[in-house]
Amino acid sequence: MAIPKYNEIQLPVLKILSDGKILKLKDFIEPIAKEFSLTNDEINEMYPSGNGHIFYDRISWALSYLNIAGLLEKPGRGLFKINSKGIELLQSPDKLSSYVEKSVQKSYKQKKELEISPIEITENKSEDLTPQEKLYNSFNKIRDTVYEEILNTILSKSASSFEKLVVLLLQKMGYGGEIKDSGLITKKSNDGGIDGIIKEDILGFGRINIQAKRYKRDLVIGREEIQKFVGALMVAQSNKGVFITTSYFSKGAIDYVKNLYGNTTVVLIDGIKLAEYIYNFGLGMQVEQLIEIKKMDSDFWDSMSDE
Template sequence: MPIPKHDDIRVPALKLLSEKGLLKLKDFVELLGSHFKLTEEELSEMYPSGNGHIFYDRVSWALSYLNMSDLVEKPKRGTYSINNVGLKLLKTPEAVNDYIAEKLSQREVPKQQKKAVISSESETMTSDFTPAEKLYASFEKIKKTRKDEILNTILSKTPFEFETIVVKLLQKMGYGGEIKDSGLVTKATNDGGIDGVIKEDVLGLGRIHIQAKRYALNNSINRDEIQKFAGALLGAPMSKGVFITTSYFSDGALTYVKNLNNSTIILIDGDQLAEYMYEYGLGMQIVQTIELKKLDTDFWDAMKDD
């Protein structure tokens, strides 16, 4: 089944505490994993960013909200127990989430901040996502916007500038290494179907040949264009090529490349091109860096509990 959202975890977590007494976070993860019939793959699934396990994070947030709403207590660090308020509310489990939303909206905050905090917390409580997941989703939304901007900006430049961009991108990705003048954009009048070359060694014995097509986003690259590029590679040593476009490749083009035997051609479509440019920072500036931190359990576990 899908990994449950943090607000779906709250009631089962309360029930576990009413049955088991004191529990630690790792206990919840194991017991709730069994409750929701999650597979090992689902239990170990991580956020796309790689910053933590999804189910563990959602259990942690569910417990945090229960604690902030005074439904559970923490007798000592790292352990949870249900109190009388939690036991009473558990008799009407359908009311738990509404109770938490109302409780948090009434928390004491400085007067000048109260309106903003209530609005923020109410939105968080009614959402299926944890604050961390909201942040990741916002990041992905911003990233998608930037990728669209990258492609639209490329389309406003000349074909030669696009060829220069893709050569620089491959160098940025590590191809050519520290070799001087490893990247070359060929002359348009005599490129023989090759728009750029990356030298992989000092002598230039290993080369990556590039073709770059600055096409409108809805204009596909068909099989015949890949065949022409493959033909241009026949007289090239090692026969390695990268075909990069701002648009996309037809099914016929993808199938043709998959079945090639005498050369290697890598296809990079517009979405992947924008992804690489974003990730490797070509033509990009870092606006702000945000650090998300969590408690260092090794540090705190080394200390004696009260």
Template sequence: MSIPKYNEIMPNILRYLDVHGEQKIRGLELPLAAEFGLTAEQIAQEYDSGKGAIFLDRISWALSYLTNSGLTERPRRGVYRNTEAAQAFLGKSPSEVQTYVKEQMALRAAEQKATKATKDVDDESDELMPASNQTPQEMLNTAYESIRQSTYDQIIDTVLSKTPSEFEGLVVKLMELMGYGGQVKNAGTVTQASNDGGIDGIIKEDVLGLGKIHIQAKRYARNNTVGREEVQKFVGALAVAQSNKGVFITTSSYSSGAIAYADGLNGTTNLVLINGEQLAKYIYDYSLGMQTKQHIEIKEMDSDFWDTMQNDG
């Protein structure tokens, strides 16, 4: 089973709290995971951005919405229990619970608007449940990935507008930024086009140049596919250069035959294939020709700090 959405978790939380009483979020994680038949890998699975575990985040938001709608309450920090109103929803479906929660949160937002006439409408958006079944964290991650993907497309479009020689220089710079060449000064060089022997760039791995990585860079249209034959020719060029380390980089993609051939070299030649999507990601991640447009800082409470304080009652 896939990891349940926050709205699918809400009825299970109400039933568990009804039977077991007050619980912390972490105390709910494993019992709820067992109810949904999740594996250890699914429980530990994090967002692609690395910003926390997906399942625990969805439990957290489910509890937040249940509390804001009056079905659960927090007797003390980090601890949740059912209210009397929860009794009417113990046998309800996720859609029934979600409908009630949405209604209650909409009423709450309307009441706040009426009592705070000077408050901007935008400031009340956090009181409403999202239209989709994504948590706010998931919506943020989705927007983040959408922006990244759009930027990847812009990167490839820009690369395709440059000359082949500029592309060769670009990939050499990228390899250096990624740490290949270490502390060697001017580790990367672009070979002369008239006499490259099928090698477009070279990265020295040590000061004496005893270890080298050879690069082939192909600036192809997106719909082009690099086939096995081209990859084989590059491996032949590596053999002539007496090198067993090669990186083939393209702005397009590779055929299944090319990928299978590279995978089947069995260590005789260490060959890495980088397609257009991976290339754009590396350029983005290593900030080659990129600048940071915006920082968004999201904070959460530090349990180690607050839990050292004595609770009232």
């Protein structure tokens, strides 16, 4: 039997988790292989590039999409557990595929300020695409899915872990330079509305103050919260601030920051931009596969005499 597609694996995944147990990805390999009567060769079949097992990868994608659709929870790193919505969908298995597809598409549509692909591609015209356009399309899909996984993982962590994460991110982005211990997490009992600090010079004269809010994705941050942060900057005698959240900012909050007067500068980083920075700067990320595309060197070939 052929190796099942990731969407064909989703229902068996939910059934395996239906008793409420918490499993790792590798725990699904044997029961799903048995479900589809796969041979050892099929289970262990590699991609032509040699980068990874096909069956294992498709299970991973099935779990990712179920998680994005809100049918699974991740109680820990690499752990999966069904939730009440997943149990509910199991009662109507014929609706599962369309529900996951619509949920994932809705999630993608809610993204704001994403980097635009060099080539805009519509799914329903894939037969008209060049191989390079299809490659761009695949890359964007994979990247967007990883963005979702990043944010869902952050939301499963503690608020203090999030504060440490954003300080590490700013350091990864080059703020603080080579200064030893340039990043600092403030104590909860006396943070004054400042969750973290990046020292820009050895003596600490220049500082970037950080506020980190690990909010649910659909919770908007309004102007009032940004005004409070600006007030905290004044108390800290600082004119540089970064407000980072997993959710998003209202238009009023964005306009307020744009119209700040004086020397105070505040940068707003919403959930999508946060995931993008984590992805692009490789914080907690690892390269899974490199694809090298070559084209002919016209200078080399043109230098040869024609027949």
